[in-house]
Amino acid sequence: MKPIQANIRHLRNLKQLSQERFADELQWSRSMVGSYEEGRSEPPIQRLIDLSNYFNIPIDILVRKDLRLAKDTSFIEVGNKRVLFPVTVNEDNEDLIEIIPAKASAGYLSGYDDPEYIEQLQKIKLPFLPTGTHRAFPIKGDSMLPVKDGSFVVAKFLENISELKTGRTYIVLTKDDGLVYKRVYLPEGNETHLLLSSDNKAYQPYLVPKAAILELWEFTCCINTQEYDEKELKLSSIMTMFQELKVELEQIRGFEMS
Numbered sequence: 001m002k003p004i005q006a007n008i009r010h011l012r013n014l015k016q017l018s019q020e021r022f023a024d025e026l027q028w029s030r031s032m033v034g035s036y037e038e039g040r041s042e043p044p045i046q047r048l049i050d051l052s053n054y055f056n057i058p059i060d061i062l063v064r065k066d067l068r069l070a071k072d073t074s075f076i077e078v079g080n081k082r083v084l085f086p087v088t089v090n091e092d093n094e095d096l097i098e099i100i101p102a103k104a105s106a107g108y109l110s111g112y113d114d115p116e117y118i119e120q121l122q123k124i125k126l127p128f129l130p131t132g133t134h135r136a137f138p139i140k141g142d143s144m145l146p147v148k149d150g151s152f153v154v155a156k157f158l159e160n161i162s163e164l165k166t167g168r169t170y171i172v173l174t175k176d177d178g179l180v181y182k183r184v185y186l187p188e189g190n191e192t193h194l195l196l197s198s199d200n201k202a203y204q205p206y207l208v209p210k211a212a213i214l215e216l217w218e219f220t221c222c223i224n225t226q227e228y229d230e231k232e233l234k235l236s237s238i239m240t241m242f243q244e245l246k247v248e249l250e251q252i253r254g255f256e257m258s
Contacts, residue, residue, distance in 0.1 A: 002039065004048075007067045009037040011055050026050050096123040097154060100179075102138035109178045112215060129220060132156040136223065137171045137179060143198035144169070144181050151224045153181055155217030161210055164194070164218075171217035172196060174208060 012022045012033075019037070023030045028047070035041045043051065052059045061067070098121040100108055111117030124136070136152045147153065155171045158164065166186040172194075173179055182196035187207070194213070197205035 002042070003066050004042065004063050005037060005039045007062055007065075008033070008043075008051065010068045011051075011057075012037075026054060096125055097129075097134045097136055098123055099136045099152070100138060102140070102150070105138050105140075105179055109173065109175070109214075112173060126154065126221075129154070130156070134220060135171075135217065137181065137217070139181055143200050143203045144183075145200050147181070147222055148224055151222055153222050154220045156220050158216040158218050161213065161216060164216065169219040171215075171219075172208070172213060173215040173217075174212045175214065176212065177208075 012019070015022070017025065019033045020030045023033045036043050048059050048062065051062055098118055100121065134154055134156050136154045139147055139149065139151045139153055141149055153171060158170070164170070164184060164186065167183065169181065170184045171179060171181050172184065180196065183199060185195040185197060187193060187195045193207040193209055195205055196208055
């Protein structure tokens with residue numbers, strides 16, 4: 001069975017439409033719908049365009065991906081189209097956290113919208129998390145100290161970029177950079193880009209077009225896989241102290257100028 005054959009039937013059932021009613025919605029014949037669903041013929045490009053426009057799902061996903069694991073809530077808006085966003089639950093209908101392993105993080109870019117890729121990921125449950133869909137992402141390097149290399153950031157999926165809070169930390173997925181963990185800002189006077197900044201100032205901040213962002217995940221908690229040593233803790237305390245001092249000095253400077 002080809003994906004398009006199963007997808008038409010599954011998506012029609014999600015809409016709770018009979019073949020006849022579905023055909024009326026698309027201005028097709030009922031026999032045409034039955035032929036596509038039973039695999040006796042394949043929809044030509046114009047019919048695929050009709051399906052894409054009706055379900056608001058890109059043609060390549062309709063043709064290539066098996067959507068039978070998806071419920072209606074498994075789709076998210078990206079621009080003016082919806083893409084598949086698998087959500088995993090346990091037998092009690094509780095959301096599970098998929099863990100992106102460090103060795104497989106490079107493959108996340110090609111598999112993030114593939115239910116088969118998500119299905120094979122290891123999963124855990126953290127009952128203290130707030131409501132929402134979470135995933136655990138591996139952290140590499142030292143750009144976001146004191147978060148250590150090898151740690152995992154558990155983050156909540158952000159459905160709309162307008163919900164972003166400037167100055168907070170996020171996991172950002174883009175076509176060019178893959179997965180990065182950065183502090184994200186809304187640059188003043190620039191509505192088309194986000195500013196991604198590292199807490200380690202040895203790394204320069206950079207702009208990313210909002211249109212290039214595939215997924216955005218807001219920091220919830222961090223899981224360290226290595227213990228901090230005494231020197232690292234002292235360094236972290238010193239960094240925090242200077243950051244707080246900077247805020248206080250700015251407040252004092254503002255008071256003097258007023």
